[in-house]
Amino acid sequence: MSKPFIALCPEITRSHALHLIDWLEDECVIRYLSDSRQVSRFIEQAIDRVQLPILTHLFNQGGRFFMAYNRHDVPVGFVRLVPSGSDCEMVLVIGDRDNWGRKLGSCAIQEGMKLAFFEMRADRLIAKIHADNTRSVNAFLRNGFVLESQTPTLRSFTLTSTRYMQRLRDRAASDGNAIYVTEIDQARLRQLVALEPETSIFELEHEIERAIVVDAQHVASHVVTMNSRALLRLNDEKLEVDLVYPEDADDNAGKLSVCSDIGTAILGYKAGDAIDWRTANRTQHIRIEQVLYQPEAAGHFHL
Template identity: 65%
Template sequence: MKKPFVSLRPEITRTHAQILMNWLEDERVTRFLSDSRSVSRFIAQAIDRSPMPILTHLFNQGGRFFMAYDRNDVPVGFVRLVKAGGQCEIVLVIGDHDTWGRGLGASTIREGLKFAFLDMRAECVIAKIHPCNARSLKSFQRCGFILGPETPTLNSLSMPAGRYLQLLREGAMADRGDIYVTEIDKVRLQSLMGLEVVTSMELEHEIERAIVVGPRQVAENVVTMNSEVMLRLDDEREQVALVYPQDADERSGKLSVLSDVGTAILGYQEGEAIECMVAERTRRVVIEKVIYQPESSGDFHL
């Protein structure tokens, strides 16, 4: 059975708004949403007020709004992140009730945490859940949230940034398998991420969760920096070299580690398959063969 896959996308169109309206008219979806009526009214007003096909700016007022998609690029829910000072509240709904029970809620929570901590730089993320909403409470606690104050109408759960990073490094925050990064590659990649002009939430996430090994101990079938790899993207085969941004040249098959596919394959082993977002759609990437790896060839200077 495939692991759940969810991607969060910020663009909201009029079509998305209508999908949201349909979800909010379903009593099964809105049963535990205290503000469902006001949200529904806001969406209706947004559709009427703006003739534009893109409504993203309206949905991002006072916070950040994302549509949640499954691996088939079908919208299944939404996430809203509202940050005040160092604290960020997460509101999450899986609107397609046909997908309930498939683990999409937990995957969506983990994607939301990635944005909250690694993009918005929150110090703590909180969730406020109705005590009768057992499914949501279980999902948030499974993701590592700590149950706090309880009232007859509301349970508060929290995730401090330190706990998030700890769980990430322990492998508890990933829907994907383990990845391996050499000590040298990690230092270089962290230096790259330290540059103000370079920001990549996905790369930072992968570096933080990676298992760090010595360059002489890394398995020869692992994709390290400057490795040459034969990939299959959906049904297309392509040979690429995973390089630092300054060496990137897609026409020559030199793929930047900051690119969608470059970040996705870092640290994985030959034969593994990864699903990732590429140009706003989900692609299945299979690492067919590691043709060349600097460490296994003794090229430790690369």
Template identity: 70%
Template sequence: MAIAMKGFHSLRIRVVKMNKPFISLCPEITRAHALTLMEWLEDERVTCFLSDSRDVSRSIEQAIDRTQSPILTHLFNRGGRFFMAYDRHDDPVGFVRLIKTGPDCEIVLAIGNCDKWGRSLGARTIREGMKLAFLEMRAERLIARIHPDNARSLNAFLRSGFVLESETPLLKSFAMTAGRYLQFLREGAFGDATGIYITEIDKVRLECLIVLEQGPAVVELEHELERAIVVKPQQVARNVVTMNSRALLQLDDEEIEVALVYPEDADSSAGKHSVCSDIGAAILGYQEGDAIDWRISDRTRRIEIRKVLYQPEAAGDFHL
């Protein structure tokens, strides 16, 4: 737990996540995705370090031939979970596969769009994979097995905090534990924006809430709770979005007013968004002037906190 220092009210931290590499992992796999994957797997630059690339390509072709369904997610999730990786422009740039065996989970990934190499998308994809492995699949350890000549992958996993466990002339095995991952989140070691603030009361309530709730937004919420700076309600800056706050947002080109509420009070038609919704999980803890990229309703949106119109702590409403 991190407690704010005296004088916190005078601080103003601008967080601009949009300048950092952005990746979102999407579980739905369509026929169009399958064709894109086959195209990537025909590129030797992509496949040269993938040990099972031929088998994967053949399996994809067979899956397409077997069904006329536009959605192939169930076929790709056999033996593990498969995700397409999108950049902030909603273009597919790669894929991730997570295979859980007991407490361990193995991660396999590739940035298939070679035009996007060199932009740190691989490291960002690894971090999104860790988020799912540890916070959704509840793995205790995440393993990556990498060819020694695959310099890009080696560097990306090392930068993401993985530790070398064993090696042979043909394979290096790296691992990340759940405890190490959470420690990195809390210390801001991944280089993500660290300027989000949550009150002690909100944190306790939200930790109880996420035990009962499920869904992608809840995973994002838990991630934000783990990396947030925790402050006393009396110390939180007046321009921070706390629970039960109302804020004016710029959502792409649209200006909207929202209230951040608990699930039982949610009514999106009235602008009351649950903290377990995409928008709710996105804005918690940010300040006026902050801008973030966030995936909402299957597409990436840019959100700016224009103004905090009401904050319970600033109004002295500590009972809310």
């Protein structure tokens, strides 16, 4: 059985808006949402008022709005992140009831945490949940949130960036989706991230921080390290690529920057691993067929 997968996408179209209206008119979906009627009316008015195919700017007023896609590129819900000083509040809805019970809510929380802490640089993430919404309460608790306050009808949960980073690293060893980087690669990649615009490669920063760090002389020979060459199956196409630093990138020669979507996606994985990774327009299904060359295995520690 495939692991649950969610990707959060910032572009909001008129088609998405119609999905949102449908979800917000479903009594089962909005049962615990206090402002669902208001939001539904706002969306309907926006569609009538603005005759544009892309409505992203309207949904990002006062916060960041993301459609939640499954691995088949079908929208199944949404996440809203609302900053307030150094805090950020998360609102999460899985609107497609056919997808309830598949742990997509927990996946959406994890993607929202990544955005809040790595891209938006929040110090603390907050979730305010109706006391009777047991499914949501349990999903946030499983992802490290702790109860901060409560009333008979509302519970407020928080997660600090410090706790998030610690859990990210602690989980690496037990995560079936673990990746590996060498100490040398980690140091160079951290320098690279520090020199880039603050949020432009937050996905790469997340991968570096969640990786299991190993000595360059002991890394397994079938792991994709920096400057490795790998044979990939990208959707239905086989592709041979080198994973390189940005200054060495050349798409025509198959040299993929680690800052590119596919480059970030394959970093640290090993032969036989399969990855679903959302790029700008679609979810890519990637399998590492073979590591053809790895500098460490060849004794080329200077690369």
